[in-house]
Amino acid sequence: MKVSRINIQVLLVVVVGILSISDGIETDKFRAPKLKPRKYLAISCRNHSASITDFGGVGDGKTSNTKAFKAAVEHLSKFANSGGAELVVPAGRWLTGSFNLTSYFTLFLAEGAVILGTEDPSEWPLISVLPSYGRGRDAPGNGSRYSALIYGTNLTDVVVTGNNGTIDGQGQIWWDKFHNDQLNYTRPYMIEILFSDRVQISNLTLLNSPSWFVHPVYSSNIIIKGLRIVAPYNPVSPNTDGIDPDSCTNTLIEDCYIESGDDCVAVKSGWDQYGIAVGMPTTKLLVRRVTCVSPDSAGIALGSEMSGGIQDVRVEDFTAINTQAGVRIKTAIGRGGYVKDVFMRRMVMKTMKYVLWMTGAYGSHPDESFDPKAIPVINNINYIDMVAENVNMTANLAGLAGHPFTGICLSNVAVGMSVKPKKIQWNCTDIEGTAHNVTPQTCSLLPDGNEANAGCHFPTDRLPIEDLPLKLCTHRST
Template sequence: MMMTHKTLFQHLSTLVFVCTTVFFNANGQSPARVWTKTAQPLTEMAAVRKLIKAPVFPKRDFPVTKYGAIGDGKTLNTEAFKKAIAACAKSGGGRVLVPLGNFLTGAVHLKSNVNLHLADSAKITFSANPTHYPIVFGRWEGMELMNYSALIYAYGQNNIAITGKGILDGGANYDNWYSWNAVRPSKQTGARARLQEMNWKETAPKKRIFGDGDFLRPNFIQLYSCNNIRIADVKMINSPMWNVNPVLCENVTVENLRITSHGPNTDGVDPESCKNVLIRNCYFDTGDDCIAIKSGRDHDGRRIAKPAENHIIEGCEMKDGHGGVVIGSEISGGARNIFAVNCIMDSPNLDRVLRLKTSSSRGGIIENVFMKDIRVGAYRDAAVTCNMFYEQAGKFMPIIRNIWVENLDVEKGGDYGLFIHAYQESPVENLRMVNCNIRGVKTPVKADHVKQLKLENVSINGSLVKGLFPDK
């Protein structure tokens, strides 16, 4: 039975927080650490920041209009984009320049040393015709497959960018892409179940072939096994599904984006199994999670065994969405060293501030998550959520540990301040909240299995919560 706020206060004690607790990863990796002072995660975050460097490109421009593009919003310019990108890459790199106009296109495939740059107010509108997106290798909801290309796609490339103060319009609405998943049962249900079965049966990924008639929508941007990436300054609207989805990438900078998409599953930024990622000064108004850090679903995540690692989120603003900063649910490869600081969230349609979601089908270890200086106007469900019962159960016990939330200020909360739903045999461990003020929630704390939870100067609905939650 979940422990209520009243029971929590009855059982709070003066137990000493054990700072020297040591855990070992299931795969034999180095022992997990337990932060005891704010300076520790801040020092680690500073070290991660030094590892992330944006790519630099030669000062050469390749205007798409030189290769036949016409910005009238009607002419299909897929071949012109392809030719401009090929010429830029062959020359050693530079900018593929999109000038003022509205350029309609199908899939755009980036190559190494290419910066796709939009002039101020330039617009790229993507076709809603599925035949304009060839079948390529990628991930869909954390599972590898052959499926429609993302609207902007790259595989195995280095030094790539998408920049400029223009507009990327995914062209999605409820008459095209969104209709594939807008009603229940959705058109994608059968293919999704078949892909999941292939995942569980360990079918070779390149034999998992989907496309016409399967209704698995493409993501807006998917960069797969790429390094040295920068996505900056553009406005993204009307994505068919996830907006920005780097997969198995390293050294990724995402900054100054403005993402507005309110269709089903239109997450903002979803880095999957990536290392050294900076997401800063972005605006999110989405139909799903604003930022969702992932590392593969079930068998695929365990097979590839590449965690999400060393992510910094700072200076972002979140409006509508299922969660502001989210880890999961496709998290079978694990996640560690996730830092989120100086963010603003405010919407009655924002469900959660910090959301950790996993299951015993996913497994994996989520550890070393630090959130500080977060101002929240309103949210709907919970400020902090740790949920190990997201979707179906399995035999791979998840682990959540070493979570630190500091200086979280909420004006008007929703159903819960803190919500923890964990397995008895795998309680959430070492969750610490420091200097937090959460107002206007219905149930301040609801938790079942948690070990070494410390609440330090935490006020919920005007009452100061003191002591520790007893190990349970």
């Protein structure tokens, strides 16, 4: 049978029409999806999803998207009781000021997505200072400080993740203000979550925060993993701590790379009388498989703001490269609180000023109202299976006169010296403890013990956060 050209054209029109009508119908024969499924792990998956473009977002790197982010979060908060919602930030450069998160919510940055912190100060609102600090860290601020770029309080089940999307705080203007003494209020942090439960921050690149990068505070059941955090070294980017768990319980930090202008991981719990009054310790913290580069600060720091207490901290498989110290414990008279039951093992350190550093004379009080009778307690600090090379000085350990730091234990620690090491390798005052198989030879306040009484150990139980299950979620990106 002969088929005319006109009949063929009609047939094609009919077929195209059928395919157009059936677009989105869930059948193998007609399904022609425009969305590509992507898998990711999260503490919760969401039933609802939207893009920032649905709320007028423009990813040109110039247009402010602050209103779009706020409108998106407000709208998606309505789905909290029906499976929660996901806000997708697609590829592009999305300029924004500070915005808040909501509960049962996921902020997902797709591959190629960059959230840019605005350089317009008017888009950084002022919020109250933290009650356990009593003032801002940079300036008293009359009880106020700048809000974080991504902020949330009193939340349940919140996830900030992505397919290695990027958040760039564009912190240079804030660093300049700090160096020029032009700050009336404390600089913004990048991500700050307060008074919340079930928090996940993962699989992102974080750049150039105005101050601290990731700051969970007064919160519990927190997973922070797969982050790449980068800021220029100090003094270019002052106080750009990597991750600061602060008065938090049951926290996991793992598989992160941090290169910053301050401590890579800084464990905190409030400042002097304000931290004592709030009384919320940081407990049950596990840090593992983290690599740190910070020439003027530490790989792991405990304090100096530790007035609510720090207990049961576990660090393992940690690498520190070109840092001032591998581990620092910082406190002072007036801090009160405690740092106890700290366990660190399998740390590798290369090119250090000090491997271990402790001090009871780290001042910097919020005001003159601190209690000089508030004496911090440092006890049961364990360092196990550590290797360091190219080190200037092994340890500078200085406790408090009349109130020594006690229960310090070192086991299987080997330190290799730099070309021009310090003549004195161990400076020890007002400390008590033991050592086993440590080179170079320890000071007299850390006498050699045998394996039976050395006392160093690492807990064998699991923290609850290790058993918080992650689900395989599907994100559909254009």
